[in-house]
Amino acid sequence: MNKNRPVNLDLSTITLPVTGYVSILHRLSGVVMLVGVLALIWLLQATLKSAEDFASVQKCFTSIGAKIVIWGILSALAYHLVAGIRHLIMDMGIGETLEGGRRGAKLVLVIATLLIAGLGVWLW
Amino acid sequence: MVRAATSFGRSGVSDWIVQRFSAVILAGYTVFIVGFLMLNPGLDYATWHALFSCTAVRIFTLLALLSVAAHGWIGLWAVITDYLTERVLGCKALPLRMFILATYAIITFAYVAWGIQILWGK
Numbered sequence: 001m002n003k004n005r006p007v008n009l010d011l012s013t014i015t016l017p018v019t020g021y022v023s024i025l026h027r028l029s030g031v032v033m034l035v036g037v038l039a040l041i042w043l044l045q046a047t048l049k050s051a052e053d054f055a056s057v058q059k060c061f062t063s064i065g066a067k068i069v070i071w072g073i074l075s076a077l078a079y080h081l082v083a084g085i086r087h088l089i090m091d092m093g094i095g096e097t098l099e100g101g102r103r104g105a106k107l108v109l110v111i112a113t114l115l116i117a118g119l120g121v122w123l124w
Numbered sequence: 125m126v127r128a129a130t131s132f133g134r135s136g137v138s139d140w141i142v143q144r145f146s147a148v149i150l151a152g153y154t155v156f157i158v159g160f161l162m163l164n165p166g167l168d169y170a171t172w173h174a175l176f177s178c179t180a181v182r183i184f185t186l187l188a189l190l191s192v193a194a195h196g197w198i199g200l201w202a203v204i205t206d207y208l209t210e211r212v213l214g215c216k217a218l219p220l221r222m223f224i225l226a227t228y229a230i231i232t233f234a235y236v237a238w239g240i241q242i243l244w245g246k
Binding site for chain 2: 002027030031034037038041044045047048050055073077081084085087088091099122
């Protein structure tokens, strides 16, 4: 292959369409969760260790800071899940046209926003 | 020629399939745990401990952890091979990607081992 073929993948010169934002957020939320998994495994260990440790985690969750961290992880998870389901639906050949892709992307943003808002209500 | 020596399954199609199967497992596990937490608002230690004493739940959790390891590897590989490229970083790109994937491999292996200890330890 010609190594000097013209390419432009310089993201700073490209205006992202809505599908692009949905894609980059999918990646970003995925990377966030790779870090978030550490917190989740730590939580699993702490809550299963003993009744005392369980109680201290529960107490910890009354603080604003802990709630914001867990809301952040769950929001990344909710978004990633919705955007991932869109991928699976598109794998079945649904919403693969340009217009279908745009509509699906907008739908992902709406559903994810509702879920994240719902998570906030659940946590507070 | 696509050099895919660091991709998860050494083949794009294999990665594609693993990414989807692990995604479905993780989606199921998420619904299971979040659903359990939502159905048990005043959750106490005994109920929570009983849930994870169940062999099926332990196996499901280990399966989810292994899915995270594979899914995360494929996702991270896709992200770093797109952005940390020779075009952007020159000859530093490959060692940097290798370093990130090696670090991820060690951390994710630790996650899995730690998970097994939490689930079957004591």
